[in-house]
Amino acid sequence: MDSWLKYILDYLLEERGFDFSGYNPSMVERRIAQRLTAIGCKDFSDYLLYVKENSDEIDNILDVLTINVSRFFRNTLTFELLAERILPTIIMEKLERNDKSIRVWSAGCAMGEEPYSVAIVLDDLLCREELTMDLHIFATDIDSKSLDGAVKALYPISSIENIKYRLLRKYFTQTQSGQSFQVVPEIREKVLFSFYDMLDKKHKVPPESIFGNFDLVFCRNLLIYFNTEYQETIFERLHQSLNQNGYLILGSAEAPTIKYQRHFKKVFDFSTIYKKR
């Protein structure tokens, strides 16, 4: 790794406690280079000087490193399988045990599109079956700006393109300008957003969730940025955070590392939904 890059990553760790050393170095370099160009620095040593003299620049680096693109019902098939197969199974097993709570974690939740999507699917399913259960949906990220946006729950048209019209009408209100949609309060209040670094050394699960024990964990489009060592740290905590019959949902380009393949069993060979072993 180039020394200027190492310096910036060390600086991020010292100043803010973020460890980006396990992120793909070419991705990190490419994204920091965007900042260099935006500021108009000559080269990386010029940029280093700028960072040392302008501590606010750290926020801009964090912004470019945390890629927070998401949308509602990303990977439509995953959400169809959840609605038709996985969630009905979880609900049936719970009711048999007289357990009326469902615990979900969206790890790397960006602006909340993913946890709100699962809250919508669950609410719709429970309404249809005329069932009442307590939904505890925890959603975490290291990008504070995204978390602020998630709480406001206001989205452009591009975020809602995968939503069925029936669900859009039931769970969103359109703003006066017609250009944005807001999630209804009944769904917003089901999701608890908090800051949590997936590499946090102190807490193996978000402290707000107290003990983990999740029925369903989403960790999608986050692992792709990490090297194998860091992915394994994350798979270990994902495994521990799930209850005995829990499900893990990964992004479409993600899979457990070789070491963790025996910890998770693929539920359908055409999707990235896994069951804890």
Ligand SMILES: C[S@@+](CC[C@H](N)C(=O)[O-])C[C@H]1O[C@@H](n2cnc3c(N)ncnc32)[C@H](O)[C@@H]1O
């Ligand atoms: C591409 S988004 C994925 C959003 C959503 N899960 C999806 O699949 O649509 C990746 C998210 O992971 C977050 N992230 C990156 N590194 C993280 C870390 N170490 N701990 C927690 N979140 C992280 C980013 O801030 C970003 O919001």
